Amino acid sequence: MLSSNRLRVLLEVFRAGSIAAAARELKLSPSAVSHQLARLEDEAGVGLVERNAQSLRLTDAGRRLAHRAQEVVDILEAAEKDLRAQARVDAGALRIGFFASAGYRLVPLALSRFADRYPAVTLDLVEGQPFELLPDLERGALDILVVFEHALDPWDRPEGIEVVPLLDEPQLLVVPNGHPAARRPRIRLADLADEPWITTFGADHPVSILERAGALEGFTPQIRCRSDHYEVTIGLVRAGLGVALVPSLGLHGVTGVQIRRLQTPQLHRRIGVARRATNPNPAAKSFTAYLRTAAAQLRNSLPA
Structure with a gap:
């Protein structure tokens, strides 16, 4: 695996035309640049630089790798830019x-x-x-x-x-307008044991919260319909087809029904x-x- 840091060194030598100029740009010593080039040649398994007493030039393999190094640097800079954006709340x-x-x-x-x-x-x-x-x-x-x-x-x-x-959000009783339960000051779930119910399918199991609560109060609710869409549930209650438990978040702006809190503390x-x-x-x-x-x-x- 070629080192991205050494590829940057090779690219800068290619751009600057000499080890000394590349060293100044990279803020390294010339000997450090030469050492990095030698290590990169070892990694590549091919000569990348021709040296003599007066000058330095890249081999064909060195120039080809320098062009590839530019592609690598561009990708790394794009990745760093993405990371910086992700580190800010106002981007990403x-x-x-x-x-x-x-x-x-x-x-x-x-x-x-x-x-x-x-x-x-x-x-x-x-x-x-x-x-x-x-x-x-x-x-x-x-x-x-x-x-x-x-x-x-x-x-x-x-x-x-x-x-x-x-x-914490209460589960509230929803009944049609004019239903007798709406006139009671206190309502228990068991008081509605004989009513037809509109309830949900449950979460990751088939038993709904209504059925769990009914079991605790000693009855099995008569389920007329199951729906996980509260608009459907409320529409059926409004039409007089049953009563339901609906969480508060599902009742904003609802009309045509009566809403009451039950005397069952676990219903939330x-x-x-x-x-x-x-x-x-x-x-x-x-x-x-x-x-x-x-x-x-x-x-x-x-x-x-």
Whole structure:
């Protein structure tokens, strides 16, 4: 393997026309330049320089290698430029994964402010369930992943992944307008045991949070429909086809239904930012701060 540093020396000798001139440009002694050339010849296995008492010139092989050295130096300088750009928050790229209801307000609010501050950062956005996108975060295809975990279904974070908490978000009861449950001052999940339910498919297993909570209160919910799209869930509830549990982030601006908090303390999920502890991308740390600010703003405006 040829040394890139010695290739730089050869290139400078080619440009300057002499060892002395190259030494001045490289801020080395002439003997050091000669030594580097000799080492490069050993690595190449071919003579690169013709020397005599009065002058020095490159052999055909030396000139050909000098041209190649220019290509190598150009590539290295481009790589260094890219690295310097990545070391700054105001350049480079940021790859963000997030789940659907975080994409309603939380992520857009943070992104709009981040993009205004750092318009040169290239953003790559991927929507999906946390358990689907976590492998991408682990292998480096994502820098940031907005995640959630339910109090009734905690997950073990993989080694090397840290999670910065953003907010705790309640699971709220959604019923059609005029439903008797909306008039009760206190509602337990078991009070709705005979209702048809609209629920989710669950995360990486088929049992939803509703079914886990129902089991704790001694009943099995009657599932009429499963959907991971809260617009669908709310539309079915609005049409009187069932009741549902929906997290607060999925209820912004919803009309035509009644929203109530249940007397079940475990019915909440924790929203956070997952990232690799070793990720050197400075934009990841900066965007996390913007997410925390957005979460603090949303915390006071979520339906309660």
